[in-house]
Amino acid sequence: MDFIDVIKALGEKASRMKETIQTEEATKMAFVMPFISALGYDVFNPHEVVPEYVADLGIKKGEKVDYCILKDNAPIVIIECKHWKEDLNVHNSQLHRYFHVTSTRLGILTNGIIFKFYTDLVEPNKMDDKPFWEFNITELSEANIFELKKYHKSSFSVEQILGAASELKYSREVKRIMLEELANPTDVFVKHFVKQIHSGVMTAKVLEQFTGVVKKALNQLISEMISDRLKLALATEEDRDKIVIAEKVAENTTVSPVKEPENKVITHEIEKEAFFIVRSILRTTIDANRICHRDTQSYFGILLDDNNRKPICRFYLEGTKKYMGIFDEARKEVKLEIPSLDDIYKYADQLLATVHAYERKLEKA
Structure with missing residues (x-):
């Protein structure tokens, strides 16, 4: 096993x-x-x-x-x-x-x-x-x-463990706080939303009314997100195409007819895990906040400084076989099969070398 x-x-x-x-x-x-x-x-x-x-x-x-x-x-x-x-x-x-x-x-x-x-x-x-x-x-x-x-x-x-420890600690605390707010929203939490949707004076009565609204809206949002994810997970490939088409039609009924419907890109948990692993590898060298990700329909990309000209690596994780794309000195992508996300650690040196190359160019500029 x-x-x-x-x-x-x-x-x-x-x-x-x-x-x-x-x-x-x-x-x-x-x-x-x-x-x-x-x-x-x-x-x-x-x-x-x-x-x-x-x-x-x-x-x-x-x-x-x-x-x-x-x-x-x-x-x-x-x-x-x-x-x-x-x-x-x-x-x-x-x-x-x-x-x-x-x-x-x-x-x-x-x-x-x-x-x-x-x-x-x-x-x-x-x-x-x-x-x-x-x-x-x-x-x-x-x-x-x-x-x-x-x-x-x-x-x-x-x-590597200690590099990820602080992120785990604070992520855990954020989740705990969010769960508490979803169960019993505090005045500060409710005011954050009221200020953006209510133009009148924020009296105690207004705050009380919006507390129930905020709690109900957020829990409905979470339920809808879970439902949408389950639909996509259980649907066949043909059904997924139908769902995407239906979403685009629904979008067209609420926006200007000349506006192109936006593509729905869903970032999966496995892609987030890949991002966290890459960040834990690189954070020993550079500020973790400089390591960003962008999801597209064809791949999940990780960038330095959220700059498309500074790709660190790419992941292709939605098929039966999973791949990681790394970049050579000429910024040419090389795809490597990774049976497990653990295999990302095997390419830590290449990831570090890519970031160092961008940093050297920045120093010379």
């Missing part, structure tokens, strides 16, 4: 067996050790995985973290485990102490079901209070699996 199948099987096992797991040690044996093994590490090789890793703090001796993953005899990830029924929110202080006295930059707190990933984004060498990423292994999305692949022994890179 490949990595995706192994992780999904582990999630199904955890969902199926958890009620029979009575102790913390059983949780480790049934869920955590297989998880470490799924990442490509030999749990029975003390040069790769050390159980009960000593993490003494000052005069307090005998402190041990449940597992430590090693690379070249140096700790790269520490893992603290709890029973699967335990609430992890009350246990991060223990991992915090271990993190402080080891040289690792990554810590995982888990009960075998929930996995929380920590690093030191706020203050160097001090573990953040909040995880930059977490997931439930029984409810894994494709995006989570692609992210988890970065921790596999075959592709593990602290620099």
Whole structure:
């Protein structure tokens, strides 16, 4: 089985067996050790995985973290485990102490079901209070699996993981805030919309009236977007063409007859994942905000400075075979088949070289 199948099987096992797991040690044996093994590490090789890793703090001796993953005899990830029924929110202080006295930059707190990933984004060498990423292994999305692949022994890179950590952290917080606003919109959130659609005085009564309108409108929008995506996903190729034609006809009924209907380009999750991987590779060299993407009907392009004259790479991900287009010194595109998005990392040097070439031209100008 490949990595995706192994992780999904582990999630199904955890969902199926958890009620029979009575102790913390059983949780480790049934869920955590297989998880470490799924990442490509030999749990029975003390040069790769050390159980009960000593993490003494000052005069307090005998402190041990449940597992430590090693690379070249140096700790790269520490893992603290709890029973699967335990609430992890009350246990991060223990991992915090271990993190402080080891040289690792990554810590995982888990009960075998929930996995929380920590690093030191706020203050160097001090573990953040909040995880930059977490997931439930029984409810894994494709995006989570692609992210988890970065921790596999075959592709593990602290620099690339930390490069994406801040983005994961802030994306997670934005999603949390948006969910809260969708459930119970705050006055500040509602005012953002009212200012743009209401010309009168914004009284308390007006704000109260628009709160319900905004909440209903946004939830309807999300439902419609999901419905549209499902229609396209389930439709045959012939049906998709009909849907596109119907959309164009509908557009023509609401705009001037001489205006050409706009093409509908849908950016898929897999294209977003490819973009995030490229950005995580390049952000160690340039400001991540300079790396942009543009979706077209024929390819998904990634550009430097949102400039069509500075293409970094292109992706062709909607067919049965997936390709990545990279550019040589003459800016000629070379298409390469990528069976998995993980294969993007194989071309990190070429991507960096392309960006460096643009930067050198800019310096000479």
